[in-house]
Amino acid sequence: MPVPYIDGVLTPAQIRATGQSIVAMQEPSGALPWFPGGKTDPWDHVESAMALSASGFRWEAEAAYEWSRRTQRLDGSWPIEVREGRVVDTGVDSNFCAYVAVGVWHHFLVYDDPAFLRRMWLTVRAAIERTVTFARADGAIRWAADHATGEMFPNVLITGNASIYSALDCAVRIGDVLGEPTQAWEAARHRLGDVFDRWADDRSVLDPASHHSMDWYYPVLGGAVRGDVGRELIDERWSEFVVDGLGARCVDDHPWVTGAETCELAMAVDSLGDVDRAAALVQSIQHLREDDGSYWTGLVFSDGKRWPVELSCWTAAAVVLAADAISRATPGSGIFRDVADSRVAG
Secondary structure (H helix, E strand, O other): OOOOOEOOOEOHHHHHHHHHHHHOOOOOOOOOOOOOOOEEOHHHHHHHHHHHHHOOOHHHHHHHHHHHHHHOOOOOOOOOEEEOOEEEEOOEEHHHHHOHHHHHHHHHHHHOOHHHHHHHHHHHHHHHHHHHOOEOOOOOEOOEEOOOOOOEEOOOOHHHHHHHHHHHHHHHHHHHHHOOOOHHHHHHHHHHHHHHHHHHHOHHHOOOOOOEOHHHHHHHHOOOOEHHHHHHHHHHHHHHHEEOOOEEEOEOOOOEEEHHHHHHHHHHHHHOOOHHHHHHHHHHOHHHEOOOOOEEOEEEOOOOEEOOOOEOHHHHHHHHHHHHHHHOOOOOOOOOOOOOOOOEEO
16 A cells, blocks of 8 residues: 655655554554653543554454444443543533544545454444534534533533534445445534534634644634635634644644644645645644654744653654645545535635
8 A cells, every 4th residue: 555755754664653653652552642641531542543554454453443442332322531541621522522423434434344344333423413412403503411410501602613514524424435324414404504504604603712733723723614615724824823834823822833733734635636735734744753763743943842751652653644635645645635615615
């Protein structure tokens, strides 16, 4: 299988080394924590598994998905935080539930293994069924719930809803391949797309954007906003978040660039057809790379210090996925770019 690369930035061998750095952090259970000894959350775990698939570590990726299958709770959710097998936060996050569908569909695209898809079907089905229980009447998805009481928190977050939009698309595609009914999920995806159509004109439809850059670019990355409206959205705050030659800020009010957010932004602009700008973004955070292919989480550029002082699994994963999106190397490279029926506005 071809390995991702970016001409003049990262070679296939370097991407393979980054994949190996993720393998080195994987726990015997298959879990992919933020860093060795750190926390595992079900969203970043799946993102890291996707990078393993894209960089050629098939069996390690499948061990990660087996962890997801094995640790899923009866209600279709996962704890928000697990640390070395011990549950730290029992809460339910709707986006954390949904994201397994993105990873499972991505792995199938890369390796074309229907048996894997069938093995993971019950996991995906339970997770998406749990996710859609968070939907409000207007189609927006509440962000979380107390696992013990079932009480849902009312917030409807921009990033979470945009990510769920792409997850619903992937879940429908999985069901279509397996001949399983997905009409309710498709309807939920369309209602959520309508939410973003309204949000493009009226930002009060969802919770106000936070200081985090994810609330800026994720509607594009998730496929809910594309076309001219997507380009306008990215251009609107580019100068606030992007620091030339260093990457993108994680938050707009701190002198702190982070590798993962920069690479996710790269995938967002790639989905709008701007491959050159996407490649330049990934190039800009190579100052975070270590010789073994791992990546520091971020840099406080006002004093030149790396912070937090950790080589993070999910930062390495975002680099691999961005390189794959840009190079079109694997059959899964369009996982974000090719969201079905993307809301192409304008």
